[in-house]
Amino acid sequence: MLGWELPPHNSGGLGMACLQLCRALSKQNVDIEFILPYEAEHGIDFMAITAATPQGVASVIRSGIAYDSYKYVKEDGSVEWLNIYDQQELYEKSVERLIDGREFDIVHAHDWLTARAGMRVKEKRGCPLIVHMHSIESDRSGGQGGNPLVLEIEEMALHMADRVVAVSQHTKNCIVRDYGIPADKIEVVHNSIEVSDIVPLDSANTYAYLAAMRAQGYRVVVNVGRLTVQKGLPNLLHAAKEVVYRAPKTLFLIVGSGEQYYELIELAADLGIGANVLFTGFLRGKQWRDAFAIGDLFVMPSVSEPFGLTPLEAIAYGTPSLVSRQSGVSEVFRNCLKVDFWDINEMANQITAVVQNDPLRDTLIANAQAEYQHFSWEDASRKVVNVYNAHLAGAAA
Amino acid sequence: MNKKAIVLYLHVHQPFRIRHYTVFDAGVNHDYFDAPYEDDASNERIAHKVAEKSYLPTNARLLQLLRDNPEFKLSLSITGTVIEQLEKWAPDALRSFQELTDTGRVEIVAETYHHSLAFFYSHAEFERQVKMHADKVREVFDQEPKVFRNTELCYNNDVAYWADKAGYKAVLAEGWDPVLGWRSPNYVYRPAYTENIRLLMKNYKLSDDIAFRFGDRGWSEWPLTADKFTHWLGANQNATNFDLFMDYETFGEHQWESTGIFDFLSHLPKEWLKNEHHTFMTVSEAADAFEPVDFIDAPNTITWADTERDLSAWLGNGMQTGSIQALYSLEDRVLATEDMALIEDWRRLTTSDHFYYMCTKYFNDGDIHAYFSPYDTPYEAYMNFMNAFHDVKFRLAQKGIEV
Numbered sequence: 001m002l003g004w005e006l007p008p009h010n011s012g013g014l015g016m017a018c019l020q021l022c023r024a025l026s027k028q029n030v031d032i033e034f035i036l037p038y039e040a041e042h043g044i045d046f047m048a049i050t051a052a053t054p055q056g057v058a059s060v061i062r063s064g065i066a067y068d069s070y071k072y073v074k075e076d077g078s079v080e081w082l083n084i085y086d087q088q089e090l091y092e093k094s095v096e097r098l099i100d101g102r103e104f105d106i107v108h109a110h111d112w113l114t115a116r117a118g119m120r121v122k123e124k125r126g127c128p129l130i131v132h133m134h135s136i137e138s139d140r141s142g143g144q145g146g147n148p149l150v151l152e153i154e155e156m157a158l159h160m161a162d163r164v165v166a167v168s169q170h171t172k173n174c175i176v177r178d179y180g181i182p183a184d185k186i187e188v189v190h191n192s193i194e195v196s197d198i199v200p201l202d203s204a205n206t207y208a209y210l211a212a213m214r215a216q217g218y219r220v221v222v223n224v225g226r227l228t229v230q231k232g233l234p235n236l237l238h239a240a241k242e243v244v245y246r247a248p249k250t251l252f253l254i255v256g257s258g259e260q261y262y263e264l265i266e267l268a269a270d271l272g273i274g275a276n277v278l279f280t281g282f283l284r285g286k287q288w289r290d291a292f293a294i295g296d297l298f299v300m301p302s303v304s305e306p307f308g309l310t311p312l313e314a315i316a317y318g319t320p321s322l323v324s325r326q327s328g329v330s331e332v333f334r335n336c337l338k339v340d341f342w343d344i345n346e347m348a349n350q351i352t353a354v355v356q357n358d359p360l361r362d363t364l365i366a367n368a369q370a371e372y373q374h375f376s377w378e379d380a381s382r383k384v385v386n387v388y389n390a391h392l393a394g395a396a397a
Numbered sequence: 398m399n400k401k402a403i404v405l406y407l408h409v410h411q412p413f414r415i416r417h418y419t420v421f422d423a424g425v426n427h428d429y430f431d432a433p434y435e436d437d438a439s440n441e442r443i444a445h446k447v448a449e450k451s452y453l454p455t456n457a458r459l460l461q462l463l464r465d466n467p468e469f470k471l472s473l474s475i476t477g478t479v480i481e482q483l484e485k486w487a488p489d490a491l492r493s494f495q496e497l498t499d500t501g502r503v504e505i506v507a508e509t510y511h512h513s514l515a516f517f518y519s520h521a522e523f524e525r526q527v528k529m530h531a532d533k534v535r536e537v538f539d540q541e542p543k544v545f546r547n548t549e550l551c552y553n554n555d556v557a558y559w560a561d562k563a564g565y566k567a568v569l570a571e572g573w574d575p576v577l578g579w580r581s582p583n584y585v586y587r588p589a590y591t592e593n594i595r596l597l598m599k600n601y602k603l604s605d606d607i608a609f610r611f612g613d614r615g616w617s618e619w620p621l622t623a624d625k626f627t628h629w630l631g632a633n634q635n636a637t638n639f640d641l642f643m644d645y646e647t648f649g650e651h652q653w654e655s656t657g658i659f660d661f662l663s664h665l666p667k668e669w670l671k672n673e674h675h676t677f678m679t680v681s682e683a684a685d686a687f688e689p690v691d692f693i694d695a696p697n698t699i700t701w702a703d704t705e706r707d708l709s710a711w712l713g714n715g716m717q718t719g720s721i722q723a724l725y726s727l728e729d730r731v732l733a734t735e736d737m738a739l740i741e742d743w744r745r746l747t748t749s750d751h752f753y754y755m756c757t758k759y760f761n762d763g764d765i766h767a768y769f770s771p772y773d774t775p776y777e778a779y780m781n782f783m784n785a786f787h788d789v790k791f792r793l794a795q796k797g798i799e800v
Contacts, residue, residue: 246420334760337776349419353780356787359719360779366714367757 001034002095002107002114002121006049009040009062012226013309014134017167017191018110022047024381030388035098035117037091038062038070052094052117084113085149092116096124106130106388112137112150115157122160128391131161133171134191138178139304142229155179163387167191168328171306189383190332191307192375198316199289206290210251210278214296218249219355222295222319224288224310225302227258232301232324232341234260234267239301241271242348243355250276250355255291257282292317296361297354302327303341311336315372320364322350335367399686402638402678403630403669404597406569407645408546409475409494410512411447411482412750414438414771415781422784427738427792429785430745438771441486448487451649456493458659462666463500469666470502470677473645474546477510477526477533478748491537498538504679505534507542507565513747514711516547516556517698518725526744527563544569544680548749550599550642550701551708554694557588557596565594567684569642571701572598576693583636587689595684596693599642599701603629608643612656620657623664631672638683642701703758711752716779721752723786730798731789739792746785754778 001022005015022032023046032047038060039051053060054072061071069081072090082090095117108130109118115131122129137146137154158164158179164186166172172186205211210220221240225231233254240252254264254277261279268277283291292298298314298321305327312329314321315336323330324341337350354361416432416439432438462469475494483491497503509515510530515523527545534540544567545560552570560568572582580586582598606626610616618625630639644651652658669675678686702710712718724746731743754770755778772778790800 242421334774335757337774345419345421349421349784350780352420353783357716357719357779357783359715360776360783363714363716363757363779364776367760 001032001047002109002117003034003036004111004113006034006036006042006044008042009038013191013307014111016309017134017307019044020192020194020197020377021380021384024377025384027378028381028385030381030385033102033104035095037087037094050098052091052098054090054094055097057090088113088116092120096120099125105392108132108384109157110134112154112157115153119157119160122162128162129160130163130165130387130391131157132165132167133158133175133306134167135306136171136174136178138174139171139306140228140230142232142303144229151178161185162391163187165189165384165387167307169331170304170326170328174304187383187387189380189387190328191309192377192380193309193312193316193372194377195316195373195375198313201289201293201317202286205294206287207253207294210253210294213249213251214294216249218251219247219296220251220253220294221297221299221351221355222253222255222291222314223299223301224255224291224314225300227254227256227260227264229260230303230305231258231260232303233264235341235344235347236299236301237264237267237271237273237277238344239347239351240268240277241273242345243351244273244276246352247355248276250351252277253280253291253295254278255280255283255288289317292319295319297322297351299347299351300324300327300329301339301341301347305329312372312375315365315368318365318369320354320361320368322347322354333368333371335364335371337364399637400674400676401630401636402676402683402686403665404638404640404678404680404683405471406506406640406642406680407471407473407647408643409452409473409479409645411440411444411476411479412512412748413478413482413745414440414443415746415751415778415785417777418781418784418788420784420787423788424791427742427788429742429781429788436771440482443771444482444486447646447650448483448490450654451646452483452487452490453493454654454659455645455648455662456490456497458663459503460493460496460500462663463497463502466666466670468670468676470504470679470682472504472506472544472680473497474506474508475534476508476512477530478512478745480533480537495538498540502679504544504681505538505540505542506569506680507531507534507545509548511744511748512548512750513744514548514551514708514721514749514752515725515747516551516559517708518721519728520559522725522728522747526747543567544597544684549711551698552695552700553698554589554696557591557594557695561588561591561594566681567595567597569597569640569680570599570693570695571699571706572600572640573699573706576695576699580691581636583633583639584690585638585683585687587692589692589694595689597638597640597680597683598693599640601701603639604641604643607641607658607661608647608651611647611658611661612652621661623661623668626661626665627668627671627675630669631675637687638678640683709758710756711749714755714757716755716757716775717752720755720779720782720786723783727786727789727793727800730793730800734793734796734798736792736796739789742785743789746782746789751778751782755782 003018026046034049058075059073072080107121110132137150292314298319300323307328311321322337413430509526545565546569582600586596588596755775757775793800
């Protein structure tokens with residue numbers, strides 16, 4: 001399996017989804033070697049993890065998030081920083097070298113970052129290639145074209161793949177729309193969440209101010225995510241203005257960082273709701289968990305969200321959600337509110353309904369928590385095993 | 398000795414559904430019930446559809462049956478809200494109901510005008526809505542209702558006690574096993590703590606064979622013919638009355654014409670009346686004809702809904718109880734305005750269907766509740782309702798009333 005990251009060295013959902021899928025697959029007796037572009041300790045025992053180190057390079061050191069440059073320390077001691085395009089080219093060459101003398105039945109590549117390597121393996125060994133799309137370029141660019149280099153790699157990989165796995169019907173539809181891939185070549189395997197993996201809340205909530213305000217009748221609306229164009233936060237702030245106008249005791253907590261950070265702070269101020277919107281920047285651990293827990297409503301207003309795990313994390317911490325219909329999670333999560341990402345008035349309408357009517361919040365919580373207990377990666381892994389089996393049978397013939 | 402009777406009773410109702418009514422409408426537009434025609438919640442469109450698919454074809458057959466079989470009779474309950482809708486949007490369908498009652502063999506049953514749960518929240522309002530309904534029935538059908546049914550067949554000792562004091566001959570209820578115990582629904586009973594009134598109990602097995610199972614090809618008794626059905630009834634030697642109670646929309650709407658439901662209906666009287674000891678009775682005729690065999694004690698409320706037969710489909714979650722309590726808390730202030738438009742809007746909000754749409758019990762299975770709701774989710778139903786509620790408060794506030 002070819003992947004770009006695994007927890008705890010992940011920058012987002014991709015690494016977590018790969019980890020959960022592989023763990024569930026290993027329970028179905030799938031023997032996995034997971035090849036990463038860097039070296040690190042992961043503490044994972046259910047599969048082999050190998051670093052694809054390029055020739056002449058002693059080690060690759062990650063810094064920051066997946067899209068930042070990595071530090072390549074060469075065997076002669078010299079150091080070079082490489083950007084993401086150079087990295088994935090080097091990854092392709094390293095993987096090509098690495099597979100010599102190794103036995104495997106299938107190559108399963110996650111996202112465009114590993115796609116070139118996947119195609120190289122298929123070309124060299126003739127084994128079936130599964131391309132697993134956790135997001136596509138039009139998602140990441142908020143539906144505005146995207147990077148032509150990435151588009152080209154995605155298009156080639158989707159055509160070369162023996163089978164494509166998409167994390168939602170939404171993503172499948174986008175792949176068909178953007179790349180003209182026949183729909184019956186694409187299998188939808190929804191992401192999920194493992195209830196047992198949720199780290200429990202402990203001690204008092206980090207957000208003492210918000211807790212005190214809630215005791216005084218305020219209600220808190222939370223968003224957790226990268227502050228990028230894909231996530232649709234300007235629409236949330238425009239909706240927030242309408243909410244605050246009608247329900248002044250509403251506070252918005254925006255957790256995360258990204259290229260829109262300053263733009264959003266300024267927008268909140270320009271809309272006249274600066275005092276009602278709190279920005280925390282990037283968070284991990286307890287502060288991150290407590291942000292979900294302090295909310296009366298979690299909002300995921302994404303423009304295009306291939307899956308979107310955060311609403312399930314939110315209900316794990318007792319908070320119901322309003323999610324955009326342009327998300328994969330809205331296809332599988334019934335007990336949440338749903339809205340088209342562009343419909344600012346309807347977003348405001350639904351947020352106002354929750355902050356003004358506790359019975360709505362409480363009924364959503366009760367039903368969503370019951371529904372959430374049924375989520376698991378087992379179904380996803382069974383579907384992937386079926387995909388494998390179909391192609392192994394084909395290969396044997 | 399009295400003949401053995403089929404007591405066929407059909408319930409006709411349409412609510413004024415609330416449109417997609419948002420926080421931006423509250424305080425601005427007061428047209429809660431006016432969805433655009435193409436919308437799922439358009440009352441006008443649904444009235445047109447149900448008149449064409451159900452009321453007109455079914456009434457045509459019922460009228461023919463009444464003409465062909467002098468012994469054929471039935472009872473109807475028809476709410477004030479559906480009568481209003483037919484007056485406005487399907488007058489030919491309303492005339493077809495009047496043609497039925499003109500035969501003198503179709504009895505109209507009393508209930509609340511707005512199909513509400515007022516009995517449980519405000520006795521005064523409950524009695525006002527029952528009177529409104531009686532007035533409407535007199536005006537439209539020239540009849541004085543003699544038998545009472547509460548919304549959704551909600552029944553308990555208090556309902557019977559009230560109906561007895563109000564002078565009704567009988568009250569209708571679900572023949573639910575925990576209430577009947579070992580007894581059969583196919584007799585007339587007397588409610589506990591009453592003297593004069595009679596209790597007719599729905600035989601839900603036989604009724605549901607027609608209302609729910611008729612078109613189900615997976616059902617072991619499919620296809621159900623009038624011959625087979627009357628044979629089942631005839632085989633029961635001692636029974637006096639078979640109370641077949643169901644939604645009128647069973648015919649043509651819940652069971653589509655293609656299931657053969659109309660043919661079944663057309664053949665039922667002839668098959669049943671082949672035996673000279675068989676007949677049909679209206680609900681008040683059955684109450685008059687048969688002596689009660691026992692009394693029925695119902696301390697807890699039963700209804701004809703769901704497997705639980707209780708009120709949980711309407712009052713089972715916090716959204717439902719919260720919104721209905723909020724609504725009735727405005728009663729005195731709304732009535733005091735004497736603003737008939739405002740009072741009528743408030744009354745239309747008391748219709749039980751609004752709370753049924755908020756039911757989350759079976760939301761996860763996407764069952765019958767979903768089928769009968771014009772909204773995608775129970776949460777949407779609640780948000781629309783609460784925004785309309787806020788607008789009623791706004792209208793009170795505008796009149797200088799503290800809310």
